Amino acid sequence: MSKLTFDxxxxxxxxxxxxxxxxxxxxxxxxxxxxxxxxxLASWRKTHGLEGGATNPDxxxxxxxxxxxxxxxxxxxxxxxxxxxxxxxxxxDGWWGENPPFHTPVFVLTQHARxxxxxxxxxxxxxxxxxxxxxxxxxxxxxxxKDVAIDGGASVVQEYLRAGLVDEFQVHVAPxxxxxxxxxxxxxxGDLPALKVTRMVESPAxxxxxxxxxx
Amino acid sequence: MSKLTFDxxxxxxxxxxxxxxxxxxxxxxxxxxxxxxxxxLASWRKTHGLEGGATNPDxxxxxxxxxxxxxxxxxxxxxxxxxxxxxxxxxxDGWWGENPPFHTPVFVLTQHARxxxxxxxxxxxxxxxxxxxxxxxxxxxxxxxKDVAIDGGASVVQEYLRAGLVDEFQVHVAPxxxxxxxxxxxxxxGDLPALKVTRMVESPAxxxxxxxxxx
Numbered sequence: 001m002s003k004l005t006f007d008x009x010x011x012x013x014x015x016x017x018x019x020x021x022x023x024x025x026x027x028x029x030x031x032x033x034x035x036x037x038x039x040x041l042a043s044w045r046k047t048h049g050l051e052g053g054a055t056n057p058d059x060x061x062x063x064x065x066x067x068x069x070x071x072x073x074x075x076x077x078x079x080x081x082x083x084x085x086x087x088x089x090x091x092x093d094g095w096w097g098e099n100p101p102f103h104t105p106v107f108v109l110t111q112h113a114r115x116x117x118x119x120x121x122x123x124x125x126x127x128x129x130x131x132x133x134x135x136x137x138x139x140x141x142x143x144x145x146k147d148v149a150i151d152g153g154a155s156v157v158q159e160y161l162r163a164g165l166v167d168e169f170q171v172h173v174a175p176x177x178x179x180x181x182x183x184x185x186x187x188x189x190g191d192l193p194a195l196k197v198t199r200m201v202e203s204p205a206x207x208x209x210x211x212x213x214x215x
Numbered sequence: 216m217s218k219l220t221f222d223x224x225x226x227x228x229x230x231x232x233x234x235x236x237x238x239x240x241x242x243x244x245x246x247x248x249x250x251x252x253x254x255x256l257a258s259w260r261k262t263h264g265l266e267g268g269a270t271n272p273d274x275x276x277x278x279x280x281x282x283x284x285x286x287x288x289x290x291x292x293x294x295x296x297x298x299x300x301x302x303x304x305x306x307x308d309g310w311w312g313e314n315p316p317f318h319t320p321v322f323v324l325t326q327h328a329r330x331x332x333x334x335x336x337x338x339x340x341x342x343x344x345x346x347x348x349x350x351x352x353x354x355x356x357x358x359x360x361k362d363v364a365i366d367g368g369a370s371v372v373q374e375y376l377r378a379g380l381v382d383e384f385q386v387h388v389a390p391x392x393x394x395x396x397x398x399x400x401x402x403x404x405g406d407l408p409a410l411k412v413t414r415m416v417e418s419p420a421x422x423x424x425x426x427x428x429x430x
Contacts, residue, residue, distance in 0.1 A: 014400065177403055177407040179405070179407045192394045
């Protein structure tokens with residue numbers, strides 16, 4: 001059965017982006033440090049069309065997640081940093097260029113309707129204006145039996161958690177403090193899901209904690 | 216060399232106490248759930264004068280911390296939930312009765328001077344009114360070469376982190392959301408310490424993450 005998951009890197013103080021994001025620094029001040037564990041991995045490089053890189057447990061964990069996912073859900077703000085009409089958005093085609101690292105359909109939650117945009121390498125951006133449940137339904141249909149992953153941002157993860165729709169998730173805890181920015185886990189609502197740890201993998205670069213949401 | 220450390224249980228969403236603490240529920244709503252992993256452990260029971268209990272990696276980790284600590288630092292609010300003059304404080308002798316589980320000197324940070332209070336089993340409460348550095352100095356002198364541990368609360372941990380005085384710490388991540396309450400890591404200031412993961416131990420009940428603060 002196709003699961004709804006997310007895989008997100010969080011600082012030890014709970015942030016998934018630093019303070020004061022800009023178009024030049026979309027992850028905020030210091031936010032890029034969250035992803036230092038990723039960029040040299042063979043599996044990360046492969047999704048970005050690059051060869052080589054480190055093969056280690058971190059790389060295997062990323063590879064495993066990538067292999068499981070048949071479709072991606074993403075908030076508009078993560079997709080482009082924008083919020084208003086698409087014609088005013090300098091990053092209207094997303095942050096990831098002509099051959100994005102997703103290689104699956106990506107369902108972007110937005111208030112502003114738009115035709116799908118097909119990129120190279122299997123990535124199609126589909127814009128969904130009728131809410132998180134409709135987006136999940138479309139993503140599930142597109143995932144061909146594989147899982148659907150919420151890529152972010154934090155507020156979209158929180159919406160799906162509050163709605164009780166998340167089945168499983170993995171938090172990659174980076175050994176650093178950001179001191180401010182966007183918290184992954186807040187505004188979770190009054191009906192908090194119960195969790196079960198299902199795996200933990202350690203590396204000097206990051207700690208991978210996987211949880212199942214008890215239903 | 217005697218280190219300054221702390222060992223604190225945190226929910227996955229970053230809280231060390233739940234919302235709305237009261238005298239009946241000093242850890243706030245749901246806060247007691249943070250310590251579920253502790254109360255059946257042989258090492259926890261031993262510090263509380265009880266026999267039996269589970270011997271497992273969780274118990275060993277607690278035992279190791281207890282063995283390392285020669286003195287404890289604690290905020291007034293953690294000590295008694297109070298803030299004003301001691302004569303108005305219904306918990307002026309702390310939460311832990313006549314034979315507290317510390318078995319070392321405990322240095323309580325307070326605005327209100329008071330003579331030390333000796334309890335059974337090696338615990339003496341010493342009240343320090345001249346700030347965190349003076350308290351640390353006194354605690355170091357009392358620790359006899361062993362480490363000094365900050366027991367809490369969060370704001371005291373944050374003060375010592377901001378002052379660059381913490382050498383090492385362990386966060387026990389409980390697999391649950393509290394949804395609100397007191398965050399362990401916030402208000403860390405602008406000069407954020409760099410961290411190195413030094414150990415990770417997994418159990419179904421809790422994840423133990425140990426960090427060294429790079430100096």
